[in-house]
Amino acid sequence: MSAIDDITIELNGEEQTFSVEPGVPLRDAIRNELELTGTKEACEVGECGSCMTLVEGTPVKSCLIPAHQADGKAVTTVEGLADRSDDGEDLHPVQEGFIEEFGMQCGYCTPGFVVSSVAMLEENPDPSREEMKQYLKGNLCRCTGYTKIFDAVEHAAEQYDG
Amino acid sequence: MQYYQPGSLADAVDRLKEVDEAKIVAGGQSMMPLLRQGLISPDALVDITAVPDLDEVTASDDTVEIGALVTYSELLDAELCADLDLLRDAVEAIGDVPVRNAGTIGGGVSHADPAQDLPPALQCLDAAAVSFDGDGTRRHDLSEFFLDYYLTELAPHEIVTGIEFERPPARAGGAYASDTEAPGGWSTAGIAALVVPDAEDGETCVDARLAYCAGAPVPKRVPDEIESLLVGDRIDRETVDEVAMAIVDDLELIDDVGDDVEYRKHLFRVMTKRAITTALRRSDAPPLAEAPR
Numbered sequence: 001m002s003a004i005d006d007i008t009i010e011l012n013g014e015e016q017t018f019s020v021e022p023g024v025p026l027r028d029a030i031r032n033e034l035e036l037t038g039t040k041e042a043c044e045v046g047e048c049g050s051c052m053t054l055v056e057g058t059p060v061k062s063c064l065i066p067a068h069q070a071d072g073k074a075v076t077t078v079e080g081l082a083d084r085s086d087d088g089e090d091l092h093p094v095q096e097g098f099i100e101e102f103g104m105q106c107g108y109c110t111p112g113f114v115v116s117s118v119a120m121l122e123e124n125p126d127p128s129r130e131e132m133k134q135y136l137k138g139n140l141c142r143c144t145g146y147t148k149i150f151d152a153v154e155h156a157a158e159q160y161d162g
Numbered sequence: 163m164q165y166y167q168p169g170s171l172a173d174a175v176d177r178l179k180e181v182d183e184a185k186i187v188a189g190g191q192s193m194m195p196l197l198r199q200g201l202i203s204p205d206a207l208v209d210i211t212a213v214p215d216l217d218e219v220t221a222s223d224d225t226v227e228i229g230a231l232v233t234y235s236e237l238l239d240a241e242l243c244a245d246l247d248l249l250r251d252a253v254e255a256i257g258d259v260p261v262r263n264a265g266t267i268g269g270g271v272s273h274a275d276p277a278q279d280l281p282p283a284l285q286c287l288d289a290a291a292v293s294f295d296g297d298g299t300r301r302h303d304l305s306e307f308f309l310d311y312y313l314t315e316l317a318p319h320e321i322v323t324g325i326e327f328e329r330p331p332a333r334a335g336g337a338y339a340s341d342t343e344a345p346g347g348w349s350t351a352g353i354a355a356l357v358v359p360d361a362e363d364g365e366t367c368v369d370a371r372l373a374y375c376a377g378a379p380v381p382k383r384v385p386d387e388i389e390s391l392l393v394g395d396r397i398d399r400e401t402v403d404e405v406a407m408a409i410v411d412d413l414e415l416i417d418d419v420g421d422d423v424e425y426r427k428h429l430f431r432v433m434t435k436r437a438i439t440t441a442l443r444r445s446d447a448p449p450l451a452e453a454p455r
Binding site: 005021022023025044045046047049052058059060061063064065066068069116120133134135137138 | 163164165167187190191194195197198199206207209211235257258259260261263264345346347
């Protein structure tokens, strides 16, 4: 096996093949090789959740996943959440929720929160505030105190219901 | 650095043997932070996630086998965790949802971080880690397995393949109590308790097991002389207090920058009482008896 390997993932519905060095995390591959920068880098050690990514629909911190492990798998980043099946672009209800409730201040943590929230609502479309707190524990926001973020997720959950 | 994804255990062991400094990676939740912070720089990573048959939870009425590649989230979803409060408590205390989605039980145990939440629960269940070294399998009593900070009995080319334990009797109760400075962070005090009431009278404690993390260089089963304080009578509040104080004396806390040893001792006192009283409440024994006046 060479020092650089080719990896193929289905990124946001589109098959992508790229080269990656051993031990490079999935996040760096997404940002540097595939040039999608919605997956943020911040803490580097799996504490902040800014790099949250769905691998086969499961939320993981992509700074802690070797890119090799995503080979052959479906990967969804924040860029892949909006519905572009028609000509336009319909934002995901969670994205709408963050806009409607202004669930952000500086916005750096927002993509991570959005991705985690999408995964949570897939599992549990009507979470209580306590369930939200537990599920979103892996995402840190240093601006908002979280209240507006939970409001945003609640707003999105109402769209899921109705 | 090389990256290998062997398709069999034997192949994985061969890879580990042929490279001077090789590290096993599974869920990545412990290994990747070390790599990213430059704390380790191995010549090769041996990714064992493609090794078959290591991702099953097999539970009978008597015995439980958890494959090394079972993630914490998969373990939480297994029926086993609905039955075993102690195990469920401890797994729920680990990190957060995405960490549990990727982190594996074999990886956690092998990493041997002294603050990990699951080892104390496994030690109370008298669990063993099963490993393969290319020639055969070995069983390691988890109460003896951890030698020092991040150091285990494992040889460099030895791979943990699973965790095994016998189910405690249905009348037993277990709990894990822990505290963290920040949600999702490492535990600053964590203690697991399992109490078994007498099958005949339903209240005399006949077996008590305690173990803690974040209080010593290793996750540690509490010495027998402390556990046995709980055995032989119905558990009362005075005895629980006595046990909590004895555990505080057993701790090997380091007076580190930014760490308050007295506060940590206080946390261990509180968590010990919480773990034992919760375990008792979940057992068939009556709740905690007040000390006789």
